[in-house]
């Protein structure tokens with residue numbers, strides 16, 4: 153695709169803009185911001201990837217993965233600011249699933265250890281983990297606020313913080329992983345997964361694209377569960393004081 | 404002389420600039436029912452939370468079993484100082500699930516026969532054992548809540564407005580339950596109520612809390628001899644402004 157044809161696609165932005173204006177939806181500004189940001193961000197990433205691919209140096213690949221983890225942490229931590237140490241807890245979780253995924257993929261010779269594979273897969277895995285941790289942290293905060301009296305009841309009967317929050321922790325872990333599992337159920341029926349579509353459009357053999365997509369799905373399933381369980385068990389102690397009280401800033 | 408069940412030495416609690424409990428001192432006689440009365444917002448519930456460490460006092464000492472409560476593991480302390488709350492919070496599940504909760508927290512279980520004994524103790528028929536807790540009436544929930552706290556066999560029972568949301572009949576059933584329990588087992592009970600008549604009916608001693616301060620402490624029988632103006636105003640004004 154040339155930049156000229158790409159600029160023609162801006163027509164697709166014009167349509168919502170006109171509609172928004174006519175119907176007074178008051179979202180014109182957001183549409184423009186969203187469009188400009190996606191252009192700038194994606195082009196930057198494109199050039200960055202090109203640069204890294206050209207270097208053929210694993211150091212740049214690792215730096216890029218680090219950048220992905222950093223960006224995901226930066227995004228998700230806003231949802232957990234009242235959980236002490238949430239930044240390093242997120243970094244630890246994302247790093248763990250990244251190392252786990254790549255060791256399986258590279259270790260078992262499923263994908264080669266080249267930036268072309270490592271970086272996009274890391275993006276998908278860590279991106280999914282980021283969405284999941286945001287869901288998880290939102291849900292946990294809501295649950296604790298909602299069920300504060302039940303949590304304090306268990307504490308007042310002599311239960312440990314872990315016992316007191318067990319039910320809320322499990323509910324939040326479940327709630328955050330359900331979307332990943334549900335999407336997989338309808339996968340291919342309603343929409344083709346983005347990566348697979350991309351490969352097919354780029355001319356790949358559909359069966360090979362499907363195989364690759366399945367691999368990604370299974371990885372996402374594993375990392376989804378690991379993310380919320382790990383984040384859950386790392387974060388719950390911060391909801392309590394050393395005297396085993398529910399932390400005041402959560403009430 | 405018998406040692407007090409609890410002693411407070413100059414206990415205060417503040418939150419930011421807000422002084423919620425102000426320099427409270429005094430002793431709770433073992434085996435007595437001590438009523439805590441005072442207008443709402445006086446700090447009665449907060450004082451209870453300080454005793455079982457659900458909130459940490461800012462300064463002062465609370466002595467239990469001749470030891471500062473700070474030296475206890477909070478989990479141990481909370482089993483020895485049982486609390487029953489106005490809302491009678493139930494965990495999802497049956498009455499039995501609620502009764503066995505304290506034991507399960509210790510990695511044990513409560514046999515059915517024992518669960519029935521606890522129900523009987525609070526005047527509930529054993530057929531309720533497998534009823535969903537959320538289907539109980541307010542009075543029944545409150546009885547289950549009391550039984551559940553008793554499963555831990557606490558040395559001291561804290562009751563926070565446990566009859567406030569109940570109709571008169573249920574409230575009286577619970578009152579007589581608690582008095583007989585106090586008589587039969589010499590159980591030390593601290594009882595928060597905003598109902599002065601209830602305090603007079605039930606308690607041996609009364610503490611009057613107003614605006615975080617304890618302005619009367621003594622035999623309930625002498626309550627009306629109190630000289631403090633705020634206490635007199637409160638006693639005359641009933642539930643206060």
Ligand SMILES: Nc1ncnc2c1ncn2[C@@H]1O[C@H](COP(=O)(O)OP(=O)(O)O)[C@@H](O)[C@H]1O
Pocket residue numbers: 418421423441442443444445446447448449450
């Ligand atoms: N965690 C807290 N943060 C801020 N204020 C509190 C907190 N707990 C209690 N208070 C305040 O302390 C005062 C006493 O509350 P409380 O002990 O519930 O009174 P009572 O039980 O006598 O009605 C109230 O003004 C209440 O708003």
Ligand SMILES: [Mg+2]
Pocket residue numbers: 447448449563564
């Ligand atoms: Mg209260």
